[in-house]
Amino acid sequence: MAAVSIRDLRVHLGGQPVIDGLDLEVASGEFLVLLGPSGCGKSTLLHALAGLIDVAGGSVAFDGVDQTWASPRARNIGMVFQSYALYPTMTVAGNLSFGLRARGTARAEIAARVQRAASLLQLEPLLARKPAQLSGGQRQRVAIGRALVRDAGVYLLDEPLSNLDANLRAALRRELKLLHQRLGATMIYVTHDQIEALTLATRIAVLHQGRVQQLGTPGDVYARPANRFVAGFMGAPPMNFLEGRLAVSGGTPRFVAAGFELELRDYEFRAAAPVDGEPVVLGVRPEQLRIGAPGSWTSQVTLIEPMGNHQVVWFDCAGSGWSALSDSDAGPRVGARIALAVSSSPVSLFRADNGTRR
Amino acid sequence: MSVTSLKSMDEIRLGQLFAWPSRLTLEAWRAAWRSACTGVACEGIRGGFWNSIAIVLPSTLIAIALGALNGYALAFWRARGASLLFGLLMLGAFIPVQVLMFPLVRLLGPLHLVGSLAGIVLVHVIFSMPIMTLIFRNHFAALPRELFLAARLDGGGFLRIFLQLMLPLAVPMLVVAAIMQATGVWNDYILGLVFAGREHLPMTVQLNNLVNTTTGAKLYNVDMAATLLTSLVPLAIYLLSGRWFVRGIAAGAMKG
Numbered sequence: 001m002a003a004v005s006i007r008d009l010r011v012h013l014g015g016q017p018v019i020d021g022l023d024l025e026v027a028s029g030e031f032l033v034l035l036g037p038s039g040c041g042k043s044t045l046l047h048a049l050a051g052l053i054d055v056a057g058g059s060v061a062f063d064g065v066d067q068t069w070a071s072p073r074a075r076n077i078g079m080v081f082q083s084y085a086l087y088p089t090m091t092v093a094g095n096l097s098f099g100l101r102a103r104g105t106a107r108a109e110i111a112a113r114v115q116r117a118a119s120l121l122q123l124e125p126l127l128a129r130k131p132a133q134l135s136g137g138q139r140q141r142v143a144i145g146r147a148l149v150r151d152a153g154v155y156l157l158d159e160p161l162s163n164l165d166a167n168l169r170a171a172l173r174r175e176l177k178l179l180h181q182r183l184g185a186t187m188i189y190v191t192h193d194q195i196e197a198l199t200l201a202t203r204i205a206v207l208h209q210g211r212v213q214q215l216g217t218p219g220d221v222y223a224r225p226a227n228r229f230v231a232g233f234m235g236a237p238p239m240n241f242l243e244g245r246l247a248v249s250g251g252t253p254r255f256v257a258a259g260f261e262l263e264l265r266d267y268e269f270r271a272a273a274p275v276d277g278e279p280v281v282l283g284v285r286p287e288q289l290r291i292g293a294p295g296s297w298t299s300q301v302t303l304i305e306p307m308g309n310h311q312v313v314w315f316d317c318a319g320s321g322w323s324a325l326s327d328s329d330a331g332p333r334v335g336a337r338i339a340l341a342v343s344s345s346p347v348s349l350f351r352a353d354n355g356t357r358r
Numbered sequence: 359m360s361v362t363s364l365k366s367m368d369e370i371r372l373g374q375l376f377a378w379p380s381r382l383t384l385e386a387w388r389a390a391w392r393s394a395c396t397g398v399a400c401e402g403i404r405g406g407f408w409n410s411i412a413i414v415l416p417s418t419l420i421a422i423a424l425g426a427l428n429g430y431a432l433a434f435w436r437a438r439g440a441s442l443l444f445g446l447l448m449l450g451a452f453i454p455v456q457v458l459m460f461p462l463v464r465l466l467g468p469l470h471l472v473g474s475l476a477g478i479v480l481v482h483v484i485f486s487m488p489i490m491t492l493i494f495r496n497h498f499a500a501l502p503r504e505l506f507l508a509a510r511l512d513g514g515g516f517l518r519i520f521l522q523l524m525l526p527l528a529v530p531m532l533v534v535a536a537i538m539q540a541t542g543v544w545n546d547y548i549l550g551l552v553f554a555g556r557e558h559l560p561m562t563v564q565l566n567n568l569v570n571t572t573t574g575a576k577l578y579n580v581d582m583a584a585t586l587l588t589s590l591v592p593l594a595i596y597l598l599s600g601r602w603f604v605r606g607i608a609a610g611a612m613k614g
Contacts, residue, residue: 047507050507050511052510052511072510072513073510073511073513073514073515077511078511079507079508082504083502083504085502085507087505087508087509088527089523089526089527098509098512098522098523099511099512099513099514102512102514102515103513146508
């Protein structure tokens, strides 16, 4: 277990800055998820942490020891690759032990460690097989096992579940979480899947354009997104947005748009106090909307997406397409007029000019 | 050719080219192998056979070992100037052998490498380097790079990754390269003539001497037998390696 400290890290690929002055502190035993759309630099960051690409500036330290220019071999990290990258000509046992053999570990020790990792991941019956003879989920477990046998200080996981089908992905996600609970190891996990991020992480770092947009617990990132990018990226269906202005009169600030008004009774403004007429963007999660309650406004349903245990109701709100959630059987139909109200949990407000949280 | 090689000279003189031999005889084969005159000496082409073997084996093994190592280094280790080096190597593949012949003789002469087994092997290795490097580099470049990165993280060094991971993955390529190189070297004439020296003349050169220099009557049956003997080795390589070839391709088609 090791703490990871990244300071002002810059990485260039082909002359282009991919990571541009990134700071990140990962505590020992933490499960940090780097979340972001493809091309945001999250895999690059992972490769830079592993020492597989050279950095252009800044520093990386594990447990306070600078590793910026250490070789991958010296960093004591275990990594799981998106493509698994299992050695095709070696058996599962050979795959698991390659790293230990390369380091000249004693034979008895190798056998013990391989045995331990194999039993942890239920790989014992597969030890003599080649990767080509394994299913996708089994290959994934071997890839995780290959990282585990090393007893590394930090485990880096690069979209390890993205090549699996939906059911298997959910099952392995739970296995991973159990594994982390049992080992208490420091894990840095890259994904573009927000569900994986929310379920696995102790903290999420949302990455975009080579910078950390927000760093916080899953609940925090979901409920109080730091800017419009994070707000739009987290959550499915996505957060509903509406452009408007702040109105401050009689103490309670309100959000006002054409044909829409909302009292912001408990809203915690960041930095400056609200100014009357200030242009802002309102963000409301679909589950914060109640359908059928004595509402503040009505709208017409344009689309219904049944999800099995609930359904997503799409409607028009002052020119923007909004969605809300409803029960499967008691929901409205397309074309019906529905009454809507914003429930008590806090909404989000963003500055109209740069999208940061208001 | 086969039919003629099994006839006696008397029968050949009848001019019935496509007729079966009335009496099968291996006399011509024996003569070609043991006693036909290749220039001054009349010891058949068996000496050339062993010379060729002695040239082909090291030329093939060394060329493949170096080519695979080169290709691996160029594909994965991206040293500074690697692409320039690769470009130069490729350029080398397009320069005809004959152009380099004279400079090479001048270069190797003072090193006492002209007219020796080591010299001819060295020359073969040098001339095969571009194509050997090319096929191995392309093979390794087509492998997922994450495989190499995983091995690096696992602590594998340059040679360990090459020997334990990359070489087993290149078995189909090794077979193809061995076939190419072995047949290429076996069939070579001009390099053997220039660089091998009198003691190590390969079979092809002796065959030429046998066929083109005659004293007295031309022994067509012996010529034919000697030619067949010379072409037996490439033929055997193709026949024996075909199985491996297919197996290699099938293995490569499997998803790792």
